[in-house]
Amino acid sequence: MSWDENVVRYRRDLHRIPELGFQEHKTQAYLMERLTRLGLEPKPMGSTGLIADIVGRGPGPAIAIRADMDGLPLPEETELSFSSEHPGVMHACGHDGHMAIVLALAERLVEERRFDGTVRILFQPAEELPPGGALPMIEGGALEGIDEIYGLHLWASAPVGTVELRSGPMMANADLFTIRVKGLGGHGSAPQQTKDAVLIASQIVVNLQTIVSRRVRPFEPVVVTCGTIQGGHTFNIIAESAQVTGTVRTFSRSVQEQVIAEIRRMAERTAALYDASAEVEYVKGYPAVINHERQAGAWAEKLRGVVEVIEPEPDMGGEDFAYYLQHRPGAFLFVGAGQDQGESPPHHSPHFLINERALPIGAEVLYRAIHA
Structure with a gap:
């Protein structure tokens, strides 16, 4: 052959x-x-x-x-x-x-x-x-x-x-991030006594989408994708903690650093708005x-x-x-x-x-x- x-x-x-x-x-x-x-x-x-x-x-x-x-x-x-x-x-x-x-x-x-x-x-x-x-x-x-x-x-x-x-x-820089939200759990019938981590994580996911549309120059190719959101144990308990994971794709090193800073800022400030906290772990993956x-x-x-x-x-x-x-x-x-x-x-x-x-x-x- x-x-x-x-x-x-x-x-x-x-x-x-x-x-x-x-x-x-x-x-x-x-x-x-x-x-x-x-x-x-x-x-x-x-x-x-x-x-x-x-x-x-x-x-x-x-x-x-x-x-x-x-x-x-x-x-x-x-x-x-x-x-x-x-x-x-x-x-x-x-x-x-x-x-x-x-x-x-x-x-x-x-x-x-x-x-x-x-x-x-x-x-x-x-x-x-x-x-x-x-x-x-x-x-x-x-x-x-x-x-x-x-x-x-x-x-x-x-x-x-x-x-x-x-x-x-x-091909792009391929990074990953994890956002851990810490709130205060409680009974689903009394949300006023809690700091709902699932709600806060959901707001963070929504806010992160504005990085591409409103924070980075339109001529720069960027992807910010939230791939998972996890939190809670059952239907009538408000979750004390939640986690979001995702990926970021960029080509420019300066844009990469800008997106990292924006993810941290948006996660931390969104959580603070609800009197909770958020911790961001960002891992730079393969370079472009x-x-x-x-x-x-x-x-x-x-x-x-x-x-x-x-x-x-x-x-x-x-x-x-x-x-x-x-x-x-x-x-x-x-x-x-x-x-x-x-x-x-x-x-x-x-x-x-x-x-x-x-x-x-x-x-x-x-x-x-x-x-x-």
């Missing part, structure tokens, strides 16, 4: 054995075995990750290619013949495809040796949940001696045969993915005539590939993997599917990044 046929087989093998972040032991073993068969010497790194170097025909740049490895904690409902064999865990974001693409790329590079320098393939655990696996890989030496780094993400909302690539901001202009531009030129290159609006999703781009120049893009007919189930859905026709395209896209 050719490398572009093997990529589908690799993807299906890996789809069967999804594992959560830093638990990718079967996945790591599968990748190690395949790379060893190619005559490479894979090295474990970052707990359950690994790297392997492929040396070209002569001196040249050292380029890293990254694939993420982890699945998601949800049961699969695709009815595929190669569905997850691990109950409650599924490759619902395309990471199985990313690994398969990079495996097929390695196979082709070893077979052809038509490049100069070194290509380091980098399989990274735990992309899905901060603090993520990129930093442990970097701390382990994954970027030592590397000149540039490239990565991709299969994108179910884009048609096969397209890639989305831009210089500058590609900022593609380097020279690398993104050169990659786009290499891809013209191979695929349709689209310059997208920045995406508000987060990716820990951002950390690599803080240390080395490079770029990150989306490869269209939508279904040929009908709508594609969204990423992180138990029905998520990728179009396997995108897999050899993804390998070709990374192959072009390596070749001058």
Whole structure:
């Protein structure tokens, strides 16, 4: 079988054995075995990750290619013949495809040796949940001696045969916050004797929506989403405490700091209005993915005539590939993997599917990044 046929087989093998972040032991073993068969010497790194170097025909740049490895904690409902064999865990974001693409790329590079320098393939655990696996890989030496780094993400909302690539901001800062409200509980029939934490938390949720509409410049892309609100025990007791959690997405560091300050101000002052208190815990997650202009531009030129290159609006999703781009120049893009007919189930859905026709395209896209 050719490398572009093997990529589908690799993807299906890996789809069967999804594992959560830093638990990718079967996945790591599968990748190690395949790379060893190619005559490479894979090295474990970052707990359950690994790297392997492929040396070209002569001196040249050292380029890293990254694939993420982890699945998601949800049961699969695709009815595929190669569905997850691990109950409650599924490759619902395309990471199985990313690994398969990079495996097929390695196979082709070893077979052809038509490049100069070194290509380091980098399989990274735990992309899905901060603090993520990129930093442990970097701390382990994954970027030592590397000149540039490239990565991709299969994108179910884009048609096969397209890639989305831009210089500058590609994906957002992805932060999370928790607001804990402390009031005074009591009987549901006597609200005047209480400080209703559920009511206060609800008012905070409403007020936070004005950060985007009234506090940040209209030209700045910002998302403030409250994902959960929890409080109370039963219908006739006014809750003494409540909790709100959410996420913030920004691109600018200054806007990020402004939103942090606004969340604290609004939560604390809203609670104070009801003679209660609110405590805000804010955690900065993955930084924004900022593609380097020279690398993104050169990659786009290499891809013209191979695929349709689209310059997208920045995406508000987060990716820990951002950390690599803080240390080395490079770029990150989306490869269209939508279904040929009908709508594609969204990423992180138990029905998520990728179009396997995108897999050899993804390998070709990374192959072009390596070749001058």
